Amino acid sequence: MANLSRKEVTRNNLLEAFWSLYVEKPIERITVRDITDLAGYNRGTFYTYFSDVYEVLEIQKSALMPTEDMIIDPLKEIQNNDGVIEESINGVSEYIKNHGERIAILLGPGGDPKFTHELKARVRGIIMDFVRGIDIREIKEYEYLIEYHISGMINMYQLWVENESNITEDELSILYERISHDGLLNITSGMLNDRKTGS
Structure with missing residues (x-):
C-alpha cells in the first residue's frame, strides 16, 4: 500500500x-x-x-467481475487455433486464485442471490457483443449455448466449494475442459461404462 x-x-x-x-x-x-x-x-x-x-x-x-479480455481471449483462441485453448485458460486460473474465495462466499447460501445473475449477465453480454461483431449466422441459438456454458461453469465451481475442494483446482480445470471439448454425454457415457472391477 x-x-x-x-x-x-x-x-x-x-x-x-x-x-x-x-x-x-x-x-x-x-x-x-x-x-x-x-x-x-x-x-x-x-x-x-x-x-x-x-x-x-x-x-x-463490481471488483470481482471478470475483465473483458479474460472472457474474449478464449473465443479468439478458438477462432485462431482450431478450437484449442491454451494461453487464455491461465488467465481464468489466475482469476480464480485471486478472487475464488470471495466469489465462493457471494455464490454460496449466505451470499448475495443477485450475484449469480449479475455475473452471468456480464459474461453473456461481453460474449454476445463479440459474436455480433464477427457476424455469426446462428446468433439467437448461440445465446442459449452461452447460457448453458456459463451456468454449468458457475455451478461446477459452487459444488467444488461446497465439497471443500475435494479435487484440486487443476483437476477441476481439466474436467471443465474435457466437458467443453468432448461433450457432457460422451464423458458421462464413458464414465458409466468404465466400472471398477467386480461391479
Missing part, C-alpha cells in the same frame, strides 16, 4: 472491514458502526466514501 494515498488506504480499510463482517453474517445484520469500529474510524469517515453498507457490497461485487 506504499503507493496509495491516505484516502485510498482509508477506503480500502473500510472495504476490508466490511468483507470481514460479511463473511460472518448477512448484510442485513451489518451496520456502519460495525464497519467503522472494526476498521478503527468514526462513522463520519464511512460516509465520506460510501452512502450505506449496500453500496459497499456493490463495490465489492
Whole structure:
C-alpha cells in the first residue's frame, strides 16, 4: 500500500472491514458502526466514501467481475487455433486464485442471490457483443449455448466449494475442459461404462 494515498488506504480499510463482517453474517445484520469500529474510524469517515453498507457490497461485487479480455481471449483462441485453448485458460486460473474465495462466499447460501445473475449477465453480454461483431449466422441459438456454458461453469465451481475442494483446482480445470471439448454425454457415457472391477 506504499503507493496509495491516505484516502485510498482509508477506503480500502473500510472495504476490508466490511468483507470481514460479511463473511460472518448477512448484510442485513451489518451496520456502519460495525464497519467503522472494526476498521478503527468514526462513522463520519464511512460516509465520506460510501452512502450505506449496500453500496459497499456493490463495490465489492463490481471488483470481482471478470475483465473483458479474460472472457474474449478464449473465443479468439478458438477462432485462431482450431478450437484449442491454451494461453487464455491461465488467465481464468489466475482469476480464480485471486478472487475464488470471495466469489465462493457471494455464490454460496449466505451470499448475495443477485450475484449469480449479475455475473452471468456480464459474461453473456461481453460474449454476445463479440459474436455480433464477427457476424455469426446462428446468433439467437448461440445465446442459449452461452447460457448453458456459463451456468454449468458457475455451478461446477459452487459444488467444488461446497465439497471443500475435494479435487484440486487443476483437476477441476481439466474436467471443465474435457466437458467443453468432448461433450457432457460422451464423458458421462464413458464414465458409466468404465466400472471398477467386480461391479
